[in-house]
Amino acid sequence: MFHAKIKSEVLKGIVDVVSTLVDEAKFNMNADGFDLKAVDPAHVAMIEMNVEKGAFEEFTADETELGIDLDKIKEVLRLARSGDIIEMKQDEEKNRLVLNVGNITRRMNLVDITGMSDPRVPNLSLPAMVEVTSDELQKGIRAAESVSDHIALTATPEDFEMYSEGDTDSATLRLPKELLLSLECEEQVKSLFPLDYFSNMVRSIPAGSAVSINLGSDYPVKLEFEIADKKGSVRYLLAPRIESD
């Protein structure tokens, strides 16, 4: 059983973060909220998300798993204005999800979840931790986009750097310690990532959020941030590129 009411902008924030990696996802509902784990089709990136019931205006649920087509939720969101309340209800008899916004009712089939098992989460110990605003990350990505299709992230005890190098040009965003919210780094670490993934992930982070970046050398990067007015948390994991000569 699942029945909830949520502000349209909060739902949009949740959907944007998940749909960056997958078109369909399995939401694990319980009495206190929901969580979700998914990897993208190429198995290059992963998302883990927890949202408390407090993110909703009203929330009641039993332990249940709902397979949801995110494109369909987006279609409903396009019918809503900011501040509108969207009501969501599971129709167990017909295996559907029913959404109400204003006077519109939209019924959608739930996605078959057999075969959508939760992916295993790597247990990583990443030596460096950089905390920065999402706006700074956005700037670094905009600088890199026209230059190359990958981006190197470097942390040293003094600064954090985003660097991308193309055939002829290169671009750097260097943020000294003073411009960071925090920096924990004992020795330099550096990893290279596919820019399209990294940029789509960063774009889905709400503006003005604090993002903590956990980084190692030739190792995956972990991005952590909060959504839904701090009632929800997201962890993105992105696997590195390793150039072998």
Add this chain to the structure above:
Amino acid sequence: MSNSYQGNFDVHFGALRAEGALQVPKGSACVLCKGSRNLCGKDRCPLMVKFYSRSKTRRMIDTLDLAGMSPPGIFVGRYGYPKVEIGPLVPPIMGDTAMMDTPELWVGKSIEEIVDFRFSLVRGKHRIDAFNFEKGGRIVDLTRDLALSNNPLEVEAKFLKKPSGRMILDDEVQPFGPSAWLRDLSVGNPKYDQHVEKAYYDKDLKATQAVRELYRDGVMISKIQKAFSVGAFGIGKNRRFVPTRWTITAVDDILGKGLLKDTRYNPLLDEWRVYDWYQLDNRWSILLMPTSWRYELIEAWYPNTAWNPMGREVEILSDHEFFKGRKEYAPIGGCYYAARLAINELLMKEGKQAGAIIFREAHPGYIMPVGVWNVRENVRAALMTEPHRFETLQQALAHISGRMEIPMETWIAHSGILRDFLSQRRIDDYV
């Protein structure tokens, strides 16, 4: 070749040269070679191939009034769009000519055979407005009848002047013969394909849906393309004539994308596979990867092949897409979309998802372009064979290395998909 034919050589040659059908670049070695010494490096002399094929039918089409059985075939030009030249393709022969405009039946034929029957197709020309064709008159209506007809039709074309001009060679469109402006046209009674006819009369059905439904009903791609080019599909007010060259890619793209909507969510292939194929001095190896959908076509053109006539080195071109597909047109051309369709037909049939890389070496025996069908039908044919199966990428690449002349390092350097695959780690690597 008969003696009388040889005796007529000079007459034919003079006539062909007079009308500019056999043009030779200034200062080229052709004058020294005269088709006998292969100075250009090609296996056979393209001028001689043209010459022989033209000569066999030349006297039969040297007329103002040509009657023959159209396969059926039509052509819509692209120059001057939307004011374009449309009209029938007519050979100077009767009988069952269907094969002449059905590329699905050409795999296994030699370049000479293909050139021979294609160059006997005379193209009648009539200029129309591609958007405003409803009032185009009889010739437009008859050309459309021809395009929609299921069987070859008797055609009588009356020309303003005798057919002339160079034979048309194009990398996308299959070759055809000389052309002439139409004075009048008469066409036998067409028998429409019932599926095509239904889509034609349904003016609320979108063109992409029409194309996909006809394909699902088993209508041949060459048939769908012909109907598409005469504005037979789509919402009524949007209908228009579409140049043949654009039609071919549009239909391949629509069908490939349609299949991808399903294949993209199929379970992954669980092995590495390589399909090998050899045709028209083209070597093909098709690698299927146990990964999410990604696709690349890499073509290596040897010096002296159709598209690398002057080069001294092998030219390598490639385009690729990842899971989400591509938004811009692939610069490599229509062959990209034709091969993508063929790959997705296999994935659909097997209910699998896979990555695919096509390696193609065009060797000097590939002397002239014969059209995009060559790519679509040969990839289809390759995928009908029993593949070699491997457990690792390295084993699969070693097999491909053994078949191709170009070293694997060079292929990898030109392959966006392989470079990505070899350097990009996956989440599973850290679990």
